[in-house]
Amino acid sequence: MIYRKARISDAECIHALITHYANEGLMLARSRAMLYEHIRDFTVAEDNGKVIAAGGLHILWEDLAEVRALAVAPEYTKQGIGRGLISCFIRESWDLGILRVFSLTYQAIFFKKCGFKVVSKEILPHKVWKECIECPKFPNCDETAVLLEIN
Numbered sequence: 161m162i163y164r165k166a167r168i169s170d171a172e173c174i175h176a177l178i179t180h181y182a183n184e185g186l187m188l189a190r191s192r193a194m195l196y197e198h199i200r201d202f203t204v205a206e207d208n209g210k211v212i213a214a215g216g217l218h219i220l221w222e223d224l225a226e227v228r229a230l231a232v233a234p235e236y237t238k239q240g241i242g243r244g245l246i247s248c249f250i251r252e253s254w255d256l257g258i259l260r261v262f263s264l265t266y267q268a269i270f271f272k273k274c275g276f277k278v279v280s281k282e283i284l285p286h287k288v289w290k291e292c293i294e295c296p297k298f299p300n301c302d303e304t305a306v307l308l309e310i311n
Contacts, residue, residue, distance in 0.1 A: 161205060161206070161207050161212075161241070161244075162205070162206050163203055163204070163205050163206075163244055163245065163248050164203065164204060164206060165200070165202070165203055165204075166199050166200075166202035166203060166204050166214065167199070168196070168199055170199070170202070170204050170211050170214070171192065171195045171196055171199055172192075173204075173210075173211040173214070174195055174202060174204065174211065174214040174229075174231075175190070175192055175195055177211075177213070177214055177231040177232075177233060178190045178195075178214075178229050178231050180231070180234070181231050185266075186266055186267070187229070187230075187231065187265075187266060187267075188229075188303075190229050198216060198218065201216035201217055201218045201219075201228070202214055202215065202216045202229075203215060203216075203217070203245060203248050203249070203252075205232070205236075205241050205244060205245060207236070212232065212233045212236045212241065213230075213231065213232040213233060213236060213241045213242065213244075213245060214229070214230075214231060214245075215227060215228065215229055215230030215231065215242075215245045215246075215249070216228040216229050216230075217248075217249040217252055217253065217261070219256070219258065220285075221285065222257075222258070223258060223259060223260055224258065224260050224261075224262065224285065225249075225253050225256075225258045225260070225261050225262075226261070226262055226263060226264075227246065227249055227261060227262070227263040227271075228263070230242060230245060230246075230263075230267075232245075242270060242274075243273075243274055246271075246274045249261060250308070250310060253310055254310055258310075259309065259310045259311075260307060260308070260309055260310070261276075261307070261308045261310065262276075262279075262284060262305060262306060262307045262308070263276070263305075263306050264281070264301065264303040264304070264305055265303055265304055265306060266302075266303055266304070268304040268306055271306040271308075272306070274308070275308055276306035276307060276308045277306065277307055277308070278304055278305070278306055279305050279306065279307045280305065281301065281305040283305075283307075284305060
């Protein structure tokens with residue numbers, strides 16, 4: 161198993177992972193266009209040449225980044241792969257000098273196990289919401305905000 165930055169050739173695999181969970185109502189859908197435009201944000205977990213998990217770290221400001229679209233193939237869940245991706249994002253944030261990482265999620269329990277704390281969405285800066293305007297759930301977002309302060 162290796163963790164690596166995503167390549168353009170991974171976009172369809174990432175899209176399939178996200179779409180699987182979005183169809184179950186467990187995460188928000190992401191368009192192919194969004195994935196191709198933001199492919200440099202994504203890290204994947206690869207097992208024997210197959211992408212089995214992915215997620216993105218999107219920088220929003222000098223001190224804030226967001227974990228987005230984190231998904232692990234169903235047959236690989238509960239094996240620490242999601243936590244491995246979170247560790248990659250924490251290292252990447254640290255290396256960039258970004259000491260606060262958040263996510264808007266339906267899986268708050270997972271993020272809490274990774275050290276995040278549930279916070280009020282209102283404490284997040286307005287810049288966070290610029291892409292939310294296009295979401296079908298806006299302005300009635302039912303995701304939970306979680307935040308990790310990196311020491």
